[in-house]
Amino acid sequence: MPPRGPRKNAVLEKTSTNSQMNIHSNQISATMSGVTVSIHPNWPDMQFTQGELFFECTLFLYSVLALFLQYLNIYKTLWWLPKSYWHYSLKFHLINPYFLSCVGLLLGWRVTMCFWKKISEIVATLSANRSSFVQSTLMVIEYAIIKTPLMTLIVTSFLFSFSRVCNDFPSRSIMYFFCPFIFYIGFFRCEIWWRLMRLRTHLSVYLAGAIDITTLFERLLDPLPTQIDLDSVLHMCSDKPEQIRAEVDVLITDCVLRVKRSLFAGISTALLSILLPCVFVPYKTSLGVPQSILINDFWEYQLGMVVGLTAFSLYFTYLLPLNYLDLLHRSAVHLGTWQQVEGPKVGQTGSANWAPQKWYSFCLYNDGEVVQMPDGRCYRARASEIVGTVAANPEDSQHFNFFMACQRPSTLINIMCFFEFMLIFTQFWMLVLTNDWQHIVTFVLLMFANYLLFAKLFKDKIILGRIYEPSQEDLLLIQQLQDGLNQNLAASAAAAR
Template sequence: MSSRSHYRSGKKSLKFLKETKNNESDSSQKSTDPKKPDYNPPGLIHPRWPELPAGQGELFFECTLFLYSVLALFLQYLNLYKTLWWLPKSYWPGSFKFYMINPYLLSCIGLMLGIRVTKCFWNSITELFNILNIKRDSAFWTTIEYGILKTPICTMVLSSFVFSFTRVYVEYSFKALFYFAIPLFAYFFLLWTGFDKIKEEDKIQHGFDEGSGLYKIFKPFFFFAAYIFAIKRSNSLMDLETVAHLCTNNPTQNRAEANELTRDFFNRLKYSIFAGLSTAYLSIYLPCVFLPEKSNYGMQQYLLINNAWIIQLFIIVALTSFSVYFTYLIPLPYFDLLQKSIFHLGFWEQLDRKPSPDEHVMEFSEDFPYPYMDKQIISHNDQYFKACATKGCMTVAAYPGDAAQFFFFMLIKSV
């Protein structure tokens, strides 16, 4: 199933599925470990997911959503600039007050609505030429890719937006900058919320001696580049075509899988929310902000608009765009992957009392090689927790007191 997102700056899969596979070969050697719980783990068999037809491609989906946003924009302009042509004594020759519509504003809004389609088309060209030029060493294919396709497309889009926005800025000055910058700042804030930290894989291998003068000169650039790469890595989405659930009783691997899926799920959720709100903002709200204040003769004019109808249209467009994007980014097989993850994860219930002497209490350890039994009581950070396994599973692999894992478990369990 194709589920590549336009926000996906790099494809990634569950790396821990490959990093910890070697642990299974050691499980037989640990069978005599005295720390092992006195039980035999049941054979965990997940329900088999039925074969589903392949979903629509990314480019087709983005074009469909773009056409929907254009339709919403048309309805908003029809609501704002409609005439009373149907009245018996109406002198309006048509249904639109075309002379009041600013074509440059309409061009800016349309180009911003289609930015995801442009980026998706860019990614499609990249994937095509990755197949044609696998080693990326052919000057012929590189010239066609950038000289004939990518560069002219980006030049046309950017030049059209700059030309149109310049005309809008001349008329509205700072107001145009402020309202058109809101989606950009919202997107940067969206990326910042997903930022984790700079890891070694994000740093550039510069080859300079850290005590040299060149390194001190380029150090801010290296840090900024590592920061950008860290944001790109933290906000990228997993490629669902290459991800598979590895059923294991290793608690370290179960926690790593849950943490990665938690991060990925909330990234998909916030991208869906941003897509819904940005579509409604551009197609419904911006036309109301930039209403013509003067007539062609320079006289002040005021348009009467139905605010209640506009609010309803904004909510409908936002919810529709969100739901469409959510179902695209989170298909049914992805929910199956989440369900399998929380099946092993379980959760810990914090106790508000001190365990009695008859209750067996264990000290929680991240390095403990086996999951904890259901209803097992453990102590962690001077607090006591009780293991609560999912139905059909006898063990818990979650980290006690981890709010993100607990919320992820409860959310997916209720779906």
């Protein structure tokens, strides 16, 4: 099913960045609106993630580094030998510059789109509360001076380079350029199908005469459902099961979308940086004489796995920052889960102590209560220690998996730390087993990204642990900060009088 983007604003309560701190309380107190006072700990005012443009530039630099190291492994020379004819470490005359241009433009496509969005945001900020003349002038500058020349330069450069690549290499090699697009269709087929259905609906409305051509283009240009904006949403501590399940459904859809984006980033980076350079090696000399370059296939598979998993972990860590993990945990403790148990035996259903009650979607169930579904299966409620109630659907496996993965705040961050540690250990073991100089240089340089990412994950794990399981020193520091804040507020109030 396509992502239910329009429901996000109805389920997750919007708030400003300054109001993202919840009220700390140990008890749930229901209000007349059904929204309860938050039972979750306070979070400090901190920056949870880096900017999108900065991260995409970082991932682009890592991809370019992997591409350079792949060229080093393919076109290496024997420059260290005393009687070697090569004075450089690479055979530069074998590198096709047009293919390198195509791969570089494809690797930098996400950076280009982020730069495009950043320009739109800057222009929108400058156009706010300005006259129509100023807004029109800024729009002309945005599209006529910046965006149109930029996209024209990028598209024409790619088409020219791609045409030269098609002329220099056989058609079977050109087909590998379409592998990232095939994976994109496979991962995001639901979003593509959703857009096609929307196109069909809007066209039928336009042909019926209900809307004009301008409205049609405005609706067709609406963006696809994207991931939720963590700076503008806040978890709702609700005691209504429908609201809890609706919020969890939105988070599950959003989390799946983030995972798919991370997988596609990892696979596309490995394909463009590692696989394509192996395919587009020169198969003939400038005089037309056939030639072949020896490639260690097993080593290339290893390098592709390392680069792909590293890019995946970088993108996954970026898309799942601390505040997002905390949002998943807060929703999971309100959701709870069910455990299937053996139902009542024949002839005992009339016993009041044994006959389970019927499950109702509008009811909250306490921990340990047993319900029976229409098909006869029975489930026992398993609530979290914080809330003590269950709002999940017993027959929904997604609710069960969501609760098991997010019921503890440190579960996902521990999995990410373990995954990154195993990736570093694997690269170190491969480094120990190799004896080629180009392989040593490759692993030494690529492991720096994993070191930095592992340090960031370990820091986030410490922050998460100190917030949910504070020590006595942490509690004393929090109390001192609260006392100082209360004194400042009292002084401000006295000065105002």
